[in-house]
Amino acid sequence: xxxxxxxxxxxxxxxxxxxxxxxxxxxxLLGAALTYQQLPKAACALVVSNTxxxxxxxxxxxxxxxxxxxxVLLLTLPDGEAHKDWPTLQLIFxxxxxxxxxxxxxxxxxxxGVVGDMxxxxxxxxxxxxPFVQIPTTLLAQVDSSVGGKTAINHPQxxxxxxxxxxxxxxxxxxxxxxxxxxxxLSAGLAEIIKYGxxxxxxxxxxxxxxxxxxxxxxxxxLAHAIRRSCEIKAWVVGQDERESGLRAILNFGHTFGHAIExxxxxxxxxxxxxxxxxxxxxxxxxxxxxxxDLAFVERLTQLVSRAGLPVKGxxxxxxxxxxxxxxxxxxxxxxxxxxxxxVVIDGPGQAAVRAAPDALVREVIxxxxx
Ligand code: NAD
Ligand code: GLY
Numbered sequence: 001x002x003x004x005x006x007x008x009x010x011x012x013x014x015x016x017x018x019x020x021x022x023x024x025x026x027x028x029l030l031g032a033a034l035t036y037q038q039l040p041k042a043a044c045a046l047v048v049s050n051t052x053x054x055x056x057x058x059x060x061x062x063x064x065x066x067x068x069x070x071x072v073l074l075l076t077l078p079d080g081e082a083h084k085d086w087p088t089l090q091l092i093f094x095x096x097x098x099x100x101x102x103x104x105x106x107x108x109x110x111x112x113g114v115v116g117d118m119x120x121x122x123x124x125x126x127x128x129x130x131p132f133v134q135i136p137t138t139l140l141a142q143v144d145s146s147v148g149g150k151t152a153i154n155h156p157q158x159x160x161x162x163x164x165x166x167x168x169x170x171x172x173x174x175x176x177x178x179x180x181x182x183x184x185x186l187s188a189g190l191a192e193i194i195k196y197g198x199x200x201x202x203x204x205x206x207x208x209x210x211x212x213x214x215x216x217x218x219x220x221x222x223l224a225h226a227i228r229r230s231c232e233i234k235a236w237v238v239g240q241d242e243r244e245s246g247l248r249a250i251l252n253f254g255h256t257f258g259h260a261i262e263x264x265x266x267x268x269x270x271x272x273x274x275x276x277x278x279x280x281x282x283x284x285x286x287x288x289x290x291x292x293x294d295l296a297f298v299e300r301l302t303q304l305v306s307r308a309g310l311p312v313k314g315x316x317x318x319x320x321x322x323x324x325x326x327x328x329x330x331x332x333x334x335x336x337x338x339x340x341x342x343x344v345v346i347d348g349p350g351q352a353a354v355r356a357a358p359d360a361l362v363r364e365v366i367x368x369x370x371x
Pocket of ligand 2: 144145147148150248251252
């Protein structure tokens with residue numbers, strides 16, 4: 001783990017031997033040619049974005065890339081989680097083939113986690129792998145999805161069920177782009193930031209409690225610190241367990257319940273970060289019922305999640321057997337083993353573990369937490 005100490009610009013390194021790469025964090029990065037000077041030169045670069053982000057930021061990125069690549073192409077995808085699917089992924093392959101893009105072509109993912117996950121998956125599989133760069137434009141993508149090489153699309157039956165581990169060459173977190181982010185999306189990003197406290201760093205959690213208002217007001221220094229600390233923790237985890245054979249699962253705190261909410265309601269109804277926020281509260285209650293944390297910890301986490309503008313009560317997914325529907329959806333989870341759901345629980349504040357839990361206990365938590 002490495003980072004420099006300037007409050008407003010930082011570099012965090014993901015250490016993965018020959019797949020190592022930097023996450024650069026700062027202001028005025030996206031449109032500066034200097035940002036990209038270490039990348040390999042190629043005949044072609046394809047910027048993949050969406051209908052919301054491309055009009056805001058594609059022109060300045062393409063301008064910055066002009067001197068590095070023979071041609072710089074733009075593909076604009078439809079916006080939204082509901083489009084994180086096969087037909088939209090196919091549009092990326094269509095654009096690459098229609099433009100005669102060879103295996104040295106560099107893909108640039110310009111957008112939130114949806115664009116990043118899909119572009120990464122396309123890069124992993126086009127001609128069996130081409131280089132790609134993550135330029136995350138949501139808070140959530142800057143602190144989580146652009147880092148660590150998980151790429152995927154959704155299946156109607158389950159979140160992120162089809163994908164690959166494939167690392168980018170570089171991640172560029174430009175703080176300035178967050179100024180155009182809607183408040184609801186900012187809150188969604190805060191969920192993934194809050195996550196890092198209970199699983200790894202309660203001092204950071206306390207810092208978030210003190211600085212949440214500054215983050216909600218998009219104060220650049222507060223954002224820079226939160227993004228850097230989140231990326232440091234993620235880099236530390238991914239550096240030890242790139243392919244989630246163990247430790248990396250802790251990054252899914254709140255996700256087992258959250259993914260059930262997302263797929264149960266239909267993708268896009270709740271934002272991913274909203275599912276994670278509420279899912280963390282549910283997972284904290286489960287941890288308390290397993291005797292791992294006290295109610296004061298659950299209350300403290302619930303307060304912060306709520307102050308961040310996130311839901312702390314889960315939606316009803318069935319009028320007849322709500323808990324049963326959650327359990328059914330949660331069994332379709334990449335952490336499940338032989339149909340047994342495995343939850344990320346808090347094993348004392350600042351430390352996470354992965355555990356199975358009796359269905360009866362999980363039902364109690366769902367009944368308590370859903371309205
Ligand atoms: P998103 O990509 O849907 O972006 C949220 C919305 O904000 C979109 O409408 C987008 O167009 C818009 N937007 C993006 N940047 C903007 C900007 N600067 N200004 C204005 N609008 C902007 O959602 P997300 O929250 O970024 O990502 C969620 C996705 O990330 C989910 O699919 C989730 O599964 C995935 N994810 C992946 C990982 C991973 O490790 N790969 C980790 C966490 C989440
Ligand atoms: N967002 C979970 C992970 O990257 O492992």
